[in-house]
Amino acid sequence: MLRDALLLQMGYNATLVALGAASLGVAAGATGTFLFLRKRSLVSDAISHATLPGIGLAFLVMVALGGDGRWLPGLLAGSALSALAGLLCVTWLTRHTRLAEDAAIGAVLSVFFGAGIVILTVIQTLSSGRQAGLETFLLGSTAGMLFSDALTLAIGGALVLALALLLRRPMIQVAFDPGYAETAGTSVSRTDFLTMALVMAITVVGLKIVGLIMIVALLIIPAVTARFWTNRAEYVVALAGLFGGLAGYVGAAISATAPALPTGPIIVLIGFALFVVSLLVAPGRGVLAAGLRYRRFQRRVHLRQGLISLAQGQPVYERMTRRLLLREGFLRADNVITEEGRARAAKVLRDETRWQEVRRSDSLAPLAMQDNGMTDIASVLTADQLAEIDRRIGGPKRVTA
Amino acid sequence: MKDAMPQLATDEGRPVADTLAQSPLAIRGMTVSYGEEPAIFSIDLTAEPGAMTAIIGPNGAGKSTLLKAALGIVRPLSGSATVFGKPLAKQRARIAYVPQRASVDWDFPTTVMDVALMGLSRELGLLRPVRARHVAHALACLDRVGMADFADRQIGQLSGGQQQRVFLARALAQDAELYLLDEPFAGVDAATERAIIVVLKELRAEGRTVVAVHHDLSTVAQYFDNVFLINRRKIAEGSVETAFTAANLQEAYGGRLATGQIDQLVLGMV
Incomplete structure (x- = not known):
């Protein structure tokens, strides 16, 4: 059955899911590399956890307006707004207080996530909320995925990937030597903001299928895996895209054969397997x-x-x-x-x-x-x-x- | 012996307004503060065109901070810098910066050639492909510092001195008119120090301006034309002959240099 899934023989829907997840994986792997090279991997964790209150609030707003609370574009817009709020909180705390970035991330991540859980619990008690299924945003799910969802993944992934490749030179330059980059005409603050915007976009696009808890892994694991194989930043980006795509594709295929399993964790475990193999056998940097x-x-x-x-x-x-x-x-x-x-x-x-x-x-x-x-x-x-x-x-x- | 000592330095006596317009780097009233303690206070600096100027002072005197503020890497609390008479933002292409070697992670996945090519980032922009002439230019810059044979090396495999030379090559690739260097000779081997000073003197011979944070007082007179003495405040500025004096060094370093040491430095120079 898994062989069928991998060879896209599992039917229309499973095929869509696997291709969508692969596209997301490529984009997440490539984008996450710039975050990893900038040594700010954990910021993505704060961003993803900060999406949760936005999802809940968007649901409530849509229900209050008399619409269907589960309308995906609305939920994703809400998640993007609250992710942005979380990112701004981290940036503000780091810049204007003596808190180091890791402490700011820890504080923002837990507060936003806690608030999100409270809102989700409230929604569960509402009559309109019982069937909302918002908890699938936590760990991701391929169940009931529509053609339009897969299309969102594919187009969103392709768009982010294109932007990441367009911005690769300034992002690499800033990651390597921000002081020099600034003097050479590359604005560090603008480049950092664009990097974070790409990460936010990937997070929002991948929310439905990978889930907000696991998206950080899809951003970071491919990059650290790729780092074992090459000493050039642009190759790390390309390889990370390859590894991310592979993990997304295989993970989603497995998940399609066993719909009860959450998709996010499976994709992450596939990515982890690639990481372990690389850690052991890569020439040069391998153990x-x-x-x-x-x-x-x-x-x-x-x-x-x-x-x-x-x-x-x-x-x-x-x-x-x-x-x-x-x-x-x-x-x-x-x-x-x-x-x-x-x-x-x-x-x-x-x-x-x-x-x-x-x-x-x-x-x-x-x-x-x-x-x-x-x-x-x-x-x-x-x-x-x-x-x-x-x-x-x-x-x-x-x-x- | 005391008679042989140079006269106490005063300002070089040139009217400020004249030099300001054409000076490669003119800093006016620059104060930078981390928290509520100024790292540098109300600094005025005017770099002489086509000369080599050393910024010297004790540890924590604000030498690197001054350079970073002049470059816009650190935001000053007050004051401003002009480059060739215009605000910094419009003149970036005319400046090249060589940061301290310790400021980056040398395990970063990049090669010597890639670092040198970063010096061409303005020309390459976002999408322009790296062509043979770009590579040739970068290679020529690496060759000037004796690093052409290492072009394909990962930067982590280099010695400290080699890393410093790669940083200089990246700045050379920019083909700038004003070179600002932060401790280019710190912790490098003798061969690297020679290679760097040869290149800097070549730059000067080409009419370019060099301003470097420098820590080794014993080589100031040998390497540089001008000095800028700083200890949070400006202590002195001028040619080595007029400003690099025992009295100024005493003022900048306080008790941190023994009097005998100062005599040696200054007399060794004369």
């Missing part, structure tokens, strides 16, 4: 690659230290060093150096003597600053300089220990 690099380096250090000890006729006590020397065949089990070990030790010792000569030389001494113990001397000195050093220290000496 496994970094661990492997460290181990390899550690072995090289131990081997070199061991060879220096052997060359100087000193016993090797450290277990790891001994094991490596044995494994490489430089040492015999009875602690006697092998012929091959002798040759290697002589080479290492020769490099040590060369460095010493470089340190003592008047003209080359500054180059010795580059030696960290593991530096290959041939990568620092030119062939001529090396020949001159070798002329001074004489030929290679045999290790006799």
Whole structure:
């Protein structure tokens, strides 16, 4: 059944939902990257939680005016207004009080969310409110999704994505170096406001399907996932869009096969799975690659230290060093150096003597600053300089220990 | 020995109105306050065109703040800055700024080339594609500071001195007339310091103006034409010969420099 859903064979509605969620995921991933790069990820959490009172109030207003309280565009307009109010509160608190941004976010998020829950509870007690189903905005739902809802997702997502790509240069510049950006003619406050406006738009568009509690994950997880794979901001944006789209698509498809499951958490869990895989296997920044690099380096250090000890006729006590020397065949089990070990030790010792000569030389001494113990001397000195050093220290000496 | 000491400096004696109009950077009555304590108070500064000026003073004297206020990064409580006789906002394209190296996150996902290209952001705008000539220009700027071979490196893989040179290359890419640098020599290796000073002197030779916050008193006379001494207030302003004097240093640094040290600095210069 899941295979059917993934291949868009689950029927018209499920197909709509999956495509809509994918479009939202691409836009959220790309937009969220700019927030992540600006180190303001959590502001999106304040924005999304601040939508709740707006949803409730919009419902009440529409009912009071004699209309259908569940009219989606009305609810989304209400959520956008209260999200804006929340964002302004965070900005104001940070700018005009001594509160740090994280504290301001915590305060605004909880107060707005609390107010929203109170309003929703009040609505539950009204006769007109019983069937409102506003609680689906908390965790998101694909149940009863209409073609127009999917269209909203697709068009809203595409619009935000286009704007994010249009503004990518100033947003990246401000995220990297706001002071410089300001002097280079990019207004930091205007760029930050536009970034937040895009995040707000994504939040409002995604409210119905992902839910306000989980939307922050759709904005941030793809960005941190993408960061593992590349060292260029524009590629992070592109990859985050890809990961976000994938999470949205697969998550919505799974949710369509089991309509009782809330959509938001499933999309987030798919995004999280991508994150864990990236964390582990990404080359360069991945945990496994970094661990492997460290181990390899550690072995090289131990081997070199061991060879220096052997060359100087000193016993090797450290277990790891001994094991490596044995494994490489430089040492015999009875602690006697092998012929091959002798040759290697002589080479290492020769490099040590060369460095010493470089340190003592008047003209080359500054180059010795580059030696960290593991530096290959041939990568620092030119062939001529090396020949001159070798002329001074004489030929290679045999290790006799 | 005392006789050899330069005379106590006064203002350079030029009428303010004359220099104001053409000065690359003229700051008037600038006060910046964080909370209710002025970081700098009522500062007047007039940068000489085509010269190198060092802003010096003790830690916490407001050197960086002065620069940031002049650039509009920090909003002053009072006072204003004009650039080539016009308000800053209209003259941004003529200024390049090199911030303190520690002011950014060097783990940011960007390469040396991308940072240099940021210097062309005004020309590239939002959508103009990065063309071969832009890349060539950025590469030439990187080459001037000896960083062309590192163009593809992630910036986090650079040493402190290399990072500083990349920042300078980004400013060079702007092709500005006024260069403002915040502690360009702080914590860099000797090779970087030489490379930077060579470039700054080239800029001066091209008729551009350089104003730099500087912390190393021992190199002031060797590197700069003019000094601006500050300790929240303006202490002195003028050529190194007239303003970089024992009395002015004593006034700016208070007890923080031993008298022997000051004598050495000033006499070493003469």
